[in-house]
Amino acid sequence: MKDKKGWRELPIGTIITEPGSAREFKTGDWRSQRPVWDANKCSSCLICFIYCPDNSIKIGDDSKMTGVDLDYCKGCGICANECPKKAIQMEIEKR
Amino acid sequence: MKIRALTGNEAMAEAMRQINPDVVAAYPITPATEVVQIFASFVANGLVDTEFIPVESEHSALSACIGAAAAGARVITSTSSQGLALMHEVLFIAAGLRAPIVICEVNRSISSPINIHCDHSDTMGSREAGWVQIYAEDAQEAYDLTIQAIKIAEEIFLPVMVSTDGFIISHCMQRVEVMEDKEVQEIIGVHRSPYSLFDKPITIGPLDLQDYFFEHKRQQIEVMNQSLPVIEKVMSEFNARFNRTYSIFKTYKIEDAEQVVVLCGSTCGTARVAIDKMREKGIKVGLVKLHIIRPFPHKELIELLKSFKLITVLDRSDTMSTMGGPIYVELRSAMYGCSQHPTIVDYIYGLGGRDIDVEQIMEVLLNGEEIIKQKKVATPIGYIGLRE
Numbered sequence: 001m002k003d004k005k006g007w008r009e010l011p012i013g014t015i016i017t018e019p020g021s022a023r024e025f026k027t028g029d030w031r032s033q034r035p036v037w038d039a040n041k042c043s044s045c046l047i048c049f050i051y052c053p054d055n056s057i058k059i060g061d062d063s064k065m066t067g068v069d070l071d072y073c074k075g076c077g078i079c080a081n082e083c084p085k086k087a088i089q090m091e092i093e094k095r
Numbered sequence: 096m097k098i099r100a101l102t103g104n105e106a107m108a109e110a111m112r113q114i115n116p117d118v119v120a121a122y123p124i125t126p127a128t129e130v131v132q133i134f135a136s137f138v139a140n141g142l143v144d145t146e147f148i149p150v151e152s153e154h155s156a157l158s159a160c161i162g163a164a165a166a167g168a169r170v171i172t173s174t175s176s177q178g179l180a181l182m183h184e185v186l187f188i189a190a191g192l193r194a195p196i197v198i199c200e201v202n203r204s205i206s207s208p209i210n211i212h213c214d215h216s217d218t219m220g221s222r223e224a225g226w227v228q229i230y231a232e233d234a235q236e237a238y239d240l241t242i243q244a245i246k247i248a249e250e251i252f253l254p255v256m257v258s259t260d261g262f263i264i265s266h267c268m269q270r271v272e273v274m275e276d277k278e279v280q281e282i283i284g285v286h287r288s289p290y291s292l293f294d295k296p297i298t299i300g301p302l303d304l305q306d307y308f309f310e311h312k313r314q315q316i317e318v319m320n321q322s323l324p325v326i327e328k329v330m331s332e333f334n335a336r337f338n339r340t341y342s343i344f345k346t347y348k349i350e351d352a353e354q355v356v357v358l359c360g361s362t363c364g365t366a367r368v369a370i371d372k373m374r375e376k377g378i379k380v381g382l383v384k385l386h387i388i389r390p391f392p393h394k395e396l397i398e399l400l401k402s403f404k405l406i407t408v409l410d411r412s413d414t415m416s417t418m419g420g421p422i423y424v425e426l427r428s429a430m431y432g433c434s435q436h437p438t439i440v441d442y443i444y445g446l447g448g449r450d451i452d453v454e455q456i457m458e459v460l461l462n463g464e465e466i467i468k469q470k471k472v473a474t475p476i477g478y479i480g481l482r483e
Contacts, residue, residue, distance in 0.1 A: 007310035007317070012252060012289045013193035014311045016298035025302075 028056075031075035033090040035068050041087035048079035048088060096337075101271040103264035106234040107173070107199040107257075108133035109271075110241035112143055113279035117168035117286070120148035120159035125211045126261040127175035127201035134173075153178040157185040157196070164194035165299050167291030169245070172196065175261060176203035176217045183221065186254075190225025191315060192300060193289045195248035198226075198256040199241055201265045202360065202411075204447045212448020213261035215360065216412040219388075219421045225315055227255040227322060228389035230359040234259075234269040239339060240386075242274075245283050246329045251322050252289040260361040260411075262448065274337065282336060319390045326387060343392045346399070348374065349381030354463040355400065357422060358409035359385040362444070362451055366409070369456035380460050385422065393429035400430065404467045406439040407459060409479075413443050419476045440472060444479035455479050 011017055044064040049057040056073040060066045068079075068088075080088040101109060107130045111119070119138075121131040138147040146163075150156045153174050160170045174182060179200060189196050204214045218228060227247060231237040237259045244255040259265050290297060303311055323343065330341040347367055349355050356366050363384040373380045383399065385392075400406055410420020418424050423441035430439060442459055444451050459479060466472055 001306060004306055005310070007313040010307070010310055010314060012314075013299070014191060014301065014303055015290055016301055017295070019296040019298070021298065022301075 026071045027054075028071050028073045028075075031070075031073060031093050033075040033077060034070065034093045035073065035075070035077070035079055035088045036091050037065070037068055038087045038089070041085045043085055043087075045084065047082050047084065051078045051082045053078065096275065097273045099271050099273050100268050101234055101238070101273075102129070102266050102268050103231070103234045103237045103259040104129035104201070104266065105133060106238035106271050107241050107259070108137070109273060110238045110279070111171055111199070112137045113274070113276050114169070114171065114242065114245055114283060115143045115280075116145055116171045118146045118148065118160065118163035118170045119172060120150050120156045120163070120170075121172045121174070122150055122153045122156045122178060124153070124175045124178040126203060126265045127173045127178070127199070129265070130173040130199050130201070153181040154185055157182045157189060160196045161185065161189050161192060161194050164189075164196050164288070165192065165290070165292050167286075167288040167293060169249075169286040170194075170196045171199065171245075173199040173201070175201040176205055176211075179217045179221060180205060183224070186221055186224035186226060188300070189254045191311070193252040193318070194254055195252050195288065196254040197241065197244045197248055198254070200256045200258045201261045202258050203261040208447075210447040211261070213263055213361075214411045214446045214448065215258075215421075216446075218256065218258050219412045219414075221256070222389055222421065225253070225319070226389060227253055227326065227387070229255065229257045229386055230388060231257060231259045231264065232361055232363045232384060233264060234267070234271050237264060238271055238273065239333065239337070239341065242279055242283060243329050243333050243341070246333075247322075247326050249283075249287040250329060251318055251325045253318055253322060258360070263361040278336075282333065322390055323387070323392060323395075341386065343387045343395060344399070345384045345386065347382040347384070349383065349403075352379045352381030353403065353467055354379070354405040354407060354460060355381045355383055355403050356407045356409060356456070356460070357383045357385065357400075357426060358411075359388065359422070360411060362409060362411070365451060365453055366456050369453045369460060372453065372457055373460050378460065378464055380463070388422070391425050391429065393425075393432075396426065396429055397433045400426075400437060401433045401435045403437050405463050406430075406437055407463050408439060408441045409456075409459075410441055410443050411445045413446075419443070423476070438466065438472060440466065440475050440477070442477045442479050449480050451479055
Protein backbone atom coordinates (compact mmCIF):
# COMPACT_ATOMS: atom_id res chain seq x y z
CA MET A 1 0.00 0.00 0.00
CA LYS A 2 2.85 2.41 0.81
CA ASP A 3 4.09 2.43 -2.79
CA LYS A 4 0.74 3.79 -4.02
CA LYS A 5 0.04 7.47 -4.61
CA GLY A 6 -1.04 9.75 -1.76
CA TRP A 7 -4.23 11.79 -1.94
CA ARG A 8 -2.45 14.94 -3.09
CA GLU A 9 -1.11 13.23 -6.22
CA LEU A 10 -4.36 11.74 -7.52
CA PRO A 11 -6.32 13.29 -10.40
CA ILE A 12 -9.47 15.25 -9.54
CA GLY A 13 -12.84 13.49 -9.13
CA THR A 14 -11.59 9.85 -9.20
CA ILE A 15 -11.05 10.00 -12.96
CA ILE A 16 -8.61 7.59 -14.62
CA THR A 17 -6.55 9.36 -17.24
CA GLU A 18 -5.19 6.27 -19.01
CA PRO A 19 -7.54 4.26 -21.24
CA GLY A 20 -7.69 0.45 -20.98
CA SER A 21 -6.55 0.41 -17.37
CA ALA A 22 -9.15 -2.23 -16.40
CA ARG A 23 -6.69 -4.75 -17.91
CA GLU A 24 -4.41 -4.12 -14.95
CA PHE A 25 -7.14 -5.03 -12.50
CA LYS A 26 -6.69 -8.80 -12.12
CA THR A 27 -10.11 -10.11 -11.20
CA GLY A 28 -9.35 -13.85 -11.06
CA ASP A 29 -7.99 -13.89 -7.53
CA TRP A 30 -11.22 -14.89 -5.79
CA ARG A 31 -11.64 -18.10 -7.85
CA SER A 32 -12.37 -21.26 -5.80
CA GLN A 33 -12.01 -23.68 -8.72
CA ARG A 34 -9.67 -23.51 -11.69
CA PRO A 35 -10.18 -24.94 -15.20
CA VAL A 36 -7.43 -27.37 -16.19
CA TRP A 37 -7.10 -27.73 -19.96
CA ASP A 38 -5.94 -30.93 -21.67
CA ALA A 39 -4.49 -29.93 -25.06
CA ASN A 40 -4.54 -33.53 -26.27
CA LYS A 41 -8.30 -33.88 -25.88
CA CYS A 42 -9.11 -30.37 -27.21
CA SER A 43 -10.39 -30.06 -30.79
CA SER A 44 -10.39 -26.22 -30.72
CA CYS A 45 -14.10 -26.11 -31.50
CA LEU A 46 -14.10 -22.88 -29.40
CA ILE A 47 -17.47 -23.57 -27.79
CA CYS A 48 -15.74 -22.66 -24.49
CA PHE A 49 -14.67 -19.33 -26.03
CA ILE A 50 -18.26 -18.52 -27.00
CA TYR A 51 -19.63 -19.46 -23.56
CA CYS A 52 -16.92 -17.89 -21.37
CA PRO A 53 -18.52 -14.84 -19.69
CA ASP A 54 -15.12 -13.24 -19.15
CA ASN A 55 -13.17 -13.70 -22.38
CA SER A 56 -10.69 -15.90 -20.48
CA ILE A 57 -10.16 -18.52 -23.20
CA LYS A 58 -6.88 -17.74 -24.94
CA ILE A 59 -6.65 -18.26 -28.70
CA GLY A 60 -3.53 -18.24 -30.82
CA ASP A 61 -2.98 -16.61 -34.24
CA ASP A 62 -4.03 -19.88 -35.93
CA SER A 63 -7.49 -19.65 -34.22
CA LYS A 64 -6.64 -22.62 -32.01
CA MET A 65 -7.13 -22.64 -28.24
CA THR A 66 -3.89 -22.08 -26.32
CA GLY A 67 -5.08 -22.12 -22.71
CA VAL A 68 -7.03 -20.23 -20.04
CA ASP A 69 -6.23 -16.72 -18.85
CA LEU A 70 -6.20 -17.21 -15.08
CA ASP A 71 -5.73 -13.49 -14.40
CA TYR A 72 -9.41 -12.95 -15.12
CA CYS A 73 -11.05 -16.44 -14.93
CA LYS A 74 -13.51 -16.55 -11.99
CA GLY A 75 -13.78 -20.35 -12.08
CA CYS A 76 -17.46 -20.50 -12.98
CA GLY A 77 -16.96 -23.86 -14.77
CA ILE A 78 -19.20 -23.12 -17.77
CA CYS A 79 -16.34 -24.03 -20.15
CA ALA A 80 -15.89 -27.43 -18.48
CA ASN A 81 -19.63 -28.04 -18.56
CA GLU A 82 -19.97 -27.14 -22.25
CA CYS A 83 -16.82 -28.83 -23.62
CA PRO A 84 -17.96 -31.73 -25.89
CA LYS A 85 -14.55 -33.44 -25.57
CA LYS A 86 -14.28 -33.15 -21.75
CA ALA A 87 -10.96 -31.37 -22.35
CA ILE A 88 -11.50 -29.00 -19.39
CA GLN A 89 -11.73 -30.28 -15.81
CA MET A 90 -12.45 -28.07 -12.80
CA GLU A 91 -10.07 -28.54 -9.87
CA ILE A 92 -10.13 -27.01 -6.40
CA GLU A 93 -7.94 -23.86 -6.36
CA LYS A 94 -5.05 -24.22 -3.92
CA ARG A 95 -3.12 -21.12 -2.88
CA MET B 96 -29.97 47.22 -14.07
CA LYS B 97 -33.77 46.89 -14.04
CA ILE B 98 -36.08 46.83 -11.04
CA ARG B 99 -38.73 44.13 -11.38
CA ALA B 100 -41.41 42.51 -9.28
CA LEU B 101 -40.50 38.81 -9.12
CA THR B 102 -41.26 35.78 -6.98
CA GLY B 103 -38.33 33.74 -5.71
CA ASN B 104 -38.98 31.12 -8.38
CA GLU B 105 -39.18 33.76 -11.12
CA ALA B 106 -35.97 35.32 -9.81
CA MET B 107 -34.13 31.98 -9.96
CA ALA B 108 -35.51 31.26 -13.46
CA GLU B 109 -34.43 34.74 -14.59
CA ALA B 110 -30.93 34.12 -13.21
CA MET B 111 -30.88 30.81 -15.11
CA ARG B 112 -31.92 32.57 -18.33
CA GLN B 113 -29.07 35.05 -17.96
CA ILE B 114 -26.59 32.30 -17.10
CA ASN B 115 -27.76 30.46 -20.24
CA PRO B 116 -26.59 26.98 -19.15
CA ASP B 117 -25.71 24.34 -21.75
CA VAL B 118 -27.98 21.71 -20.18
CA VAL B 119 -30.94 21.72 -17.78
CA ALA B 120 -32.43 18.34 -16.80
CA ALA B 121 -35.27 18.55 -14.33
CA TYR B 122 -38.43 17.00 -12.94
CA PRO B 123 -41.24 19.15 -11.49
CA ILE B 124 -42.06 19.27 -7.79
CA THR B 125 -44.00 21.76 -5.66
CA PRO B 126 -42.91 24.40 -4.76
CA ALA B 127 -39.91 24.40 -7.16
CA THR B 128 -41.90 23.49 -10.30
CA GLU B 129 -42.09 27.07 -11.58
CA VAL B 130 -38.31 27.46 -11.72
CA VAL B 131 -37.97 24.95 -14.56
CA GLN B 132 -41.47 25.60 -15.92
CA ILE B 133 -40.56 29.25 -16.53
CA PHE B 134 -37.15 28.22 -17.77
CA ALA B 135 -38.73 25.71 -20.17
CA SER B 136 -40.68 28.60 -21.71
CA PHE B 137 -37.39 30.45 -22.21
CA VAL B 138 -36.11 27.37 -24.04
CA ALA B 139 -39.31 27.10 -26.14
CA ASN B 140 -39.14 30.79 -27.03
CA GLY B 141 -35.51 30.56 -28.09
CA LEU B 142 -34.26 32.95 -25.40
CA VAL B 143 -31.55 30.51 -24.31
CA ASP B 144 -29.30 27.98 -26.05
CA THR B 145 -29.97 25.31 -23.43
CA GLU B 146 -30.57 21.63 -24.16
CA PHE B 147 -33.58 20.97 -21.93
CA ILE B 148 -34.06 17.35 -20.83
CA PRO B 149 -37.44 16.52 -19.28
CA VAL B 150 -36.71 13.32 -17.35
CA GLU B 151 -38.83 10.77 -15.49
CA SER B 152 -37.58 11.43 -11.95
CA GLU B 153 -35.25 13.58 -9.88
CA HIS B 154 -32.83 10.65 -9.68
CA SER B 155 -32.62 10.77 -13.47
CA ALA B 156 -32.53 14.57 -13.50
CA LEU B 157 -29.36 14.77 -11.47
CA SER B 158 -27.88 11.73 -13.24
CA ALA B 159 -28.40 13.45 -16.60
CA CYS B 160 -26.83 16.59 -15.15
CA ILE B 161 -23.75 14.58 -14.12
CA GLY B 162 -23.43 13.13 -17.62
CA ALA B 163 -23.68 16.59 -19.13
CA ALA B 164 -21.19 18.03 -16.64
CA ALA B 165 -18.77 15.18 -17.44
CA ALA B 166 -19.01 16.22 -21.07
CA GLY B 167 -17.91 19.69 -20.02
CA ALA B 168 -21.29 21.42 -19.98
CA ARG B 169 -22.55 24.17 -17.65
CA VAL B 170 -25.49 22.53 -15.90
CA ILE B 171 -28.35 23.60 -13.63
CA THR B 172 -31.33 21.75 -12.19
CA SER B 173 -34.02 22.57 -9.66
CA THR B 174 -35.90 20.56 -7.06
CA SER B 175 -37.43 20.45 -3.61
CA SER B 176 -38.21 18.11 -0.72
CA GLN B 177 -38.99 14.56 -1.91
CA GLY B 178 -37.25 15.41 -5.16
CA LEU B 179 -34.03 16.21 -3.33
CA ALA B 180 -34.52 13.03 -1.29
CA LEU B 181 -34.83 11.00 -4.48
CA MET B 182 -31.62 12.67 -5.71
CA HIS B 183 -29.88 11.73 -2.48
CA GLU B 184 -27.57 8.99 -3.77
CA VAL B 185 -26.79 11.00 -6.88
CA LEU B 186 -25.86 14.05 -4.77
CA PHE B 187 -22.89 12.10 -3.38
CA ILE B 188 -21.89 10.97 -6.89
CA ALA B 189 -21.94 14.53 -8.24
CA ALA B 190 -19.75 15.70 -5.37
CA GLY B 191 -17.33 12.76 -5.63
CA LEU B 192 -16.96 13.33 -9.36
CA ARG B 193 -16.43 17.05 -8.63
CA ALA B 194 -19.18 17.96 -11.11
CA PRO B 195 -19.81 21.73 -10.91
CA ILE B 196 -23.61 21.44 -11.02
CA VAL B 197 -25.97 24.01 -9.47
CA ILE B 198 -29.33 23.08 -7.93
CA CYS B 199 -31.92 25.82 -7.42
CA GLU B 200 -33.53 24.25 -4.37
CA VAL B 201 -36.78 25.33 -2.76
CA ASN B 202 -37.02 24.26 0.88
CA ARG B 203 -39.99 22.09 1.75
CA SER B 204 -40.64 19.57 4.52
CA ILE B 205 -40.09 15.86 3.96
CA SER B 206 -42.82 13.22 4.27
CA SER B 207 -44.26 11.75 6.45
CA PRO B 208 -46.72 13.37 7.18
CA ILE B 209 -47.00 14.74 3.67
CA ASN B 210 -46.86 18.51 3.46
CA ILE B 211 -45.88 20.95 0.72
CA HIS B 212 -44.80 23.90 2.87
CA CYS B 213 -41.49 25.20 4.06
CA ASP B 214 -39.03 23.84 6.49
CA HIS B 215 -35.36 23.03 6.06
CA SER B 216 -35.44 19.24 6.57
CA ASP B 217 -34.81 18.53 2.88
CA THR B 218 -31.53 20.41 2.44
CA MET B 219 -30.40 19.89 6.03
CA GLY B 220 -30.78 16.17 5.36
CA SER B 221 -28.25 16.51 2.54
CA ARG B 222 -25.49 18.11 4.59
CA GLU B 223 -23.14 15.14 4.33
CA ALA B 224 -23.42 14.82 0.53
CA GLY B 225 -20.42 17.06 -0.19
CA TRP B 226 -22.26 19.99 -1.75
CA VAL B 227 -21.75 23.65 -0.98
CA GLN B 228 -25.04 24.78 0.57
CA ILE B 229 -26.21 28.39 0.38
CA TYR B 230 -29.40 29.77 1.95
CA ALA B 231 -31.21 32.84 0.59
CA GLU B 232 -33.44 35.14 2.62
CA ASP B 233 -35.51 36.72 -0.17
CA ALA B 234 -36.07 36.82 -3.93
CA GLN B 235 -33.16 39.23 -4.47
CA GLU B 236 -30.77 36.87 -2.72
CA ALA B 237 -32.23 33.91 -4.62
CA TYR B 238 -31.36 35.71 -7.86
CA ASP B 239 -27.93 36.96 -6.77
CA LEU B 240 -26.84 33.72 -5.10
CA THR B 241 -27.84 31.57 -8.10
CA ILE B 242 -25.43 33.61 -10.22
CA GLN B 243 -22.72 33.41 -7.54
CA ALA B 244 -23.32 29.65 -7.21
CA ILE B 245 -22.28 29.08 -10.82
CA LYS B 246 -19.07 30.99 -10.22
CA ILE B 247 -18.34 29.17 -6.94
CA ALA B 248 -19.05 25.74 -8.49
CA GLU B 249 -16.70 26.37 -11.39
CA GLU B 250 -13.92 27.94 -9.30
CA ILE B 251 -13.52 24.92 -7.00
CA PHE B 252 -15.26 22.19 -9.01
CA LEU B 253 -17.88 21.35 -6.44
CA PRO B 254 -21.66 21.15 -6.85
CA VAL B 255 -23.60 23.95 -5.17
CA MET B 256 -27.22 24.15 -4.02
CA VAL B 257 -28.94 27.45 -3.41
CA SER B 258 -32.04 27.25 -1.23
CA THR B 259 -35.06 29.48 -0.83
CA ASP B 260 -37.93 28.97 1.61
CA GLY B 261 -40.87 27.23 -0.08
CA PHE B 262 -43.83 29.56 -0.79
CA ILE B 263 -42.50 32.23 1.60
CA ILE B 264 -39.77 33.15 -0.91
CA SER B 265 -40.60 30.97 -3.90
CA HIS B 266 -44.13 32.29 -4.42
CA CYS B 267 -44.04 35.78 -2.87
CA MET B 268 -43.47 38.71 -5.19
CA GLN B 269 -40.77 41.12 -4.17
CA ARG B 270 -38.67 43.94 -5.55
CA VAL B 271 -35.69 42.45 -7.38
CA GLU B 272 -32.83 44.30 -9.03
CA VAL B 273 -32.05 42.39 -12.20
CA MET B 274 -28.71 42.90 -13.95
CA GLU B 275 -28.17 43.21 -17.68
CA ASP B 276 -27.62 39.86 -19.42
CA LYS B 277 -24.16 41.02 -20.46
CA GLU B 278 -23.17 41.85 -16.88
CA VAL B 279 -24.18 38.38 -15.68
CA GLN B 280 -22.19 36.75 -18.46
CA GLU B 281 -19.18 38.89 -17.58
CA ILE B 282 -19.26 37.95 -13.90
CA ILE B 283 -19.71 34.20 -14.46
CA GLY B 284 -17.15 34.15 -17.30
CA VAL B 285 -16.35 31.27 -19.61
CA HIS B 286 -17.44 27.87 -18.27
CA ARG B 287 -14.73 25.85 -16.51
CA SER B 288 -14.82 22.04 -16.14
CA PRO B 289 -12.49 19.84 -14.13
CA TYR B 290 -12.31 17.45 -17.11
CA SER B 291 -14.27 16.60 -20.25
CA LEU B 292 -15.22 13.38 -22.00
CA PHE B 293 -14.48 15.16 -25.27
CA ASP B 294 -10.77 15.66 -24.51
CA LYS B 295 -8.38 12.75 -24.05
CA PRO B 296 -9.99 9.38 -23.22
CA ILE B 297 -10.74 9.14 -19.48
CA THR B 298 -12.70 6.84 -17.18
CA ILE B 299 -15.27 8.53 -14.94
CA GLY B 300 -16.74 6.82 -11.89
CA PRO B 301 -14.60 3.64 -11.75
CA LEU B 302 -14.64 1.06 -8.97
CA ASP B 303 -12.43 2.36 -6.19
CA LEU B 304 -11.66 -0.13 -3.42
CA GLN B 305 -9.59 -0.37 -0.24
CA ASP B 306 -6.44 0.86 -1.94
CA TYR B 307 -7.57 4.31 -3.16
CA PHE B 308 -11.14 5.14 -1.97
CA PHE B 309 -9.89 6.71 1.27
CA GLU B 310 -7.44 8.96 -0.61
CA HIS B 311 -10.17 10.17 -2.95
CA LYS B 312 -12.46 10.98 0.00
CA ARG B 313 -9.60 12.87 1.68
CA GLN B 314 -9.29 14.94 -1.50
CA GLN B 315 -12.97 15.80 -1.24
CA ILE B 316 -12.62 16.85 2.40
CA GLU B 317 -9.69 19.03 1.35
CA VAL B 318 -11.64 20.85 -1.34
CA MET B 319 -14.34 21.54 1.25
CA ASN B 320 -11.58 22.88 3.55
CA GLN B 321 -10.42 25.18 0.78
CA SER B 322 -13.84 26.28 -0.43
CA LEU B 323 -14.66 29.01 2.11
CA PRO B 324 -12.03 31.53 0.89
CA VAL B 325 -13.20 30.87 -2.69
CA ILE B 326 -16.83 31.53 -1.70
CA GLU B 327 -15.73 34.73 0.04
CA LYS B 328 -13.76 35.82 -3.04
CA VAL B 329 -16.73 35.23 -5.38
CA MET B 330 -19.03 37.09 -3.00
CA SER B 331 -16.71 40.09 -2.69
CA GLU B 332 -16.23 40.30 -6.47
CA PHE B 333 -20.02 40.26 -6.82
CA ASN B 334 -20.39 42.89 -4.09
CA ALA B 335 -17.85 45.21 -5.68
CA ARG B 336 -19.51 45.00 -9.04
CA PHE B 337 -23.18 45.19 -8.06
CA ASN B 338 -22.98 47.16 -4.83
CA ARG B 339 -24.12 44.35 -2.57
CA THR B 340 -22.96 43.12 0.87
CA TYR B 341 -22.79 39.31 0.66
CA SER B 342 -20.58 37.36 3.02
CA ILE B 343 -20.60 33.86 4.48
CA PHE B 344 -22.83 35.24 7.22
CA LYS B 345 -24.34 38.66 7.84
CA THR B 346 -24.62 40.38 11.20
CA TYR B 347 -27.28 42.80 12.41
CA LYS B 348 -26.86 45.05 15.45
CA ILE B 349 -24.47 42.67 17.25
CA GLU B 350 -21.85 45.26 18.28
CA ASP B 351 -23.18 45.93 21.78
CA ALA B 352 -25.47 42.87 22.00
CA GLU B 353 -25.50 40.41 24.89
CA GLN B 354 -27.73 37.90 23.11
CA VAL B 355 -27.53 37.01 19.40
CA VAL B 356 -29.96 35.02 17.31
CA VAL B 357 -28.44 32.66 14.70
CA LEU B 358 -30.59 31.39 11.85
CA CYS B 359 -30.92 31.16 8.07
CA GLY B 360 -33.61 31.68 5.43
CA SER B 361 -36.66 33.90 5.22
CA THR B 362 -37.25 34.17 8.99
CA CYS B 363 -34.19 36.46 9.22
CA GLY B 364 -36.41 39.38 8.13
CA THR B 365 -38.99 38.63 10.83
CA ALA B 366 -36.21 38.28 13.39
CA ARG B 367 -34.69 41.65 12.46
CA VAL B 368 -38.02 43.37 13.18
CA ALA B 369 -38.15 41.54 16.52
CA ILE B 370 -34.59 42.75 17.27
CA ASP B 371 -35.56 46.35 16.49
CA LYS B 372 -38.60 46.14 18.77
CA MET B 373 -36.51 44.67 21.58
CA ARG B 374 -33.99 47.45 21.20
CA GLU B 375 -36.80 49.99 21.49
CA LYS B 376 -37.29 48.47 24.96
CA GLY B 377 -33.58 48.89 25.65
CA ILE B 378 -32.73 45.17 25.36
CA LYS B 379 -29.42 44.59 23.58
CA VAL B 380 -29.93 41.82 21.05
CA GLY B 381 -28.44 41.15 17.62
CA LEU B 382 -28.68 38.68 14.75
CA VAL B 383 -26.40 36.51 12.63
CA LYS B 384 -27.82 35.33 9.31
CA LEU B 385 -26.04 32.26 7.96
CA HIS B 386 -25.67 32.10 4.19
CA ILE B 387 -23.30 29.14 4.05
CA ILE B 388 -24.16 25.92 5.89
CA ARG B 389 -21.71 23.75 3.88
CA PRO B 390 -18.89 24.08 4.50
CA PHE B 391 -19.84 25.05 8.06
CA PRO B 392 -17.86 28.24 8.77
CA HIS B 393 -16.88 27.12 12.27
CA LYS B 394 -13.65 29.12 12.74
CA GLU B 395 -15.30 32.34 11.63
CA LEU B 396 -18.36 31.71 13.81
CA ILE B 397 -16.24 31.00 16.90
CA GLU B 398 -14.42 34.28 16.35
CA LEU B 399 -17.71 36.14 15.87
CA LEU B 400 -19.73 34.55 18.66
CA LYS B 401 -17.26 33.69 21.43
CA SER B 402 -17.86 36.75 23.63
CA PHE B 403 -21.67 36.91 23.67
CA LYS B 404 -23.50 35.90 26.82
CA LEU B 405 -26.14 33.90 25.00
CA ILE B 406 -26.52 32.46 21.51
CA THR B 407 -30.11 31.67 20.55
CA VAL B 408 -30.31 29.37 17.54
CA LEU B 409 -33.50 29.13 15.49
CA ASP B 410 -33.70 25.87 13.53
CA ARG B 411 -36.35 25.16 10.89
CA SER B 412 -35.70 21.39 11.08
CA ASP B 413 -34.66 18.81 13.63
CA THR B 414 -31.83 16.28 13.50
CA MET B 415 -33.86 13.57 15.33
CA SER B 416 -30.71 13.00 17.36
CA THR B 417 -32.48 14.32 20.51
CA MET B 418 -29.79 17.03 20.49
CA GLY B 419 -31.77 19.74 18.68
CA GLY B 420 -31.72 21.23 15.19
CA PRO B 421 -28.79 21.03 12.77
CA ILE B 422 -27.51 24.59 13.18
CA TYR B 423 -27.58 24.21 16.97
CA VAL B 424 -25.82 20.84 16.91
CA GLU B 425 -23.08 22.09 14.60
CA LEU B 426 -22.65 25.45 16.27
CA ARG B 427 -22.38 23.83 19.71
CA SER B 428 -19.84 21.38 18.35
CA ALA B 429 -17.84 24.27 16.85
CA MET B 430 -17.99 26.32 20.06
CA TYR B 431 -16.52 23.45 22.07
CA GLY B 432 -13.17 24.50 20.61
CA CYS B 433 -13.41 27.99 22.11
CA SER B 434 -12.37 28.72 25.67
CA GLN B 435 -15.19 31.15 26.52
CA HIS B 436 -18.06 28.65 26.03
CA PRO B 437 -21.06 31.00 25.66
CA THR B 438 -24.43 29.52 26.55
CA ILE B 439 -26.31 28.24 23.49
CA VAL B 440 -30.01 27.43 23.29
CA ASP B 441 -32.09 26.16 20.41
CA TYR B 442 -35.65 26.68 19.23
CA ILE B 443 -37.23 24.51 16.58
CA TYR B 444 -39.78 26.53 14.60
CA GLY B 445 -41.86 26.58 11.45
CA LEU B 446 -41.97 22.85 10.65
CA GLY B 447 -44.28 22.08 7.73
CA GLY B 448 -44.72 25.78 7.03
CA ARG B 449 -46.05 26.73 10.50
CA ASP B 450 -46.07 30.52 10.58
CA ILE B 451 -43.67 32.39 12.85
CA ASP B 452 -44.25 36.01 13.81
CA VAL B 453 -42.39 38.92 15.38
CA GLU B 454 -44.04 38.51 18.78
CA GLN B 455 -42.99 34.85 19.02
CA ILE B 456 -39.37 35.75 18.35
CA MET B 457 -39.59 38.60 20.88
CA GLU B 458 -40.82 36.11 23.43
CA VAL B 459 -37.85 33.87 22.70
CA LEU B 460 -35.50 36.82 23.11
CA LEU B 461 -37.14 37.72 26.42
CA ASN B 462 -36.62 34.13 27.59
CA GLY B 463 -33.00 34.64 26.62
CA GLU B 464 -32.75 37.75 28.79
CA GLU B 465 -34.07 35.67 31.68
CA ILE B 466 -31.42 32.98 31.01
CA ILE B 467 -28.70 35.65 31.06
CA LYS B 468 -30.08 37.06 34.32
CA GLN B 469 -30.57 33.69 36.06
CA LYS B 470 -27.35 32.22 34.56
CA LYS B 471 -29.29 28.98 34.19
CA VAL B 472 -30.86 27.13 31.27
CA ALA B 473 -33.94 25.13 32.19
CA THR B 474 -34.60 23.61 28.76
CA PRO B 475 -31.89 24.06 26.11
CA ILE B 476 -34.20 22.99 23.28
CA GLY B 477 -37.59 24.67 22.87
CA TYR B 478 -40.31 24.90 20.27
CA ILE B 479 -41.92 28.03 18.84
CA GLY B 480 -45.63 28.06 18.00
CA LEU B 481 -46.22 24.43 18.99
CA ARG B 482 -49.40 23.35 20.79
CA GLU B 483 -48.54 21.28 23.86
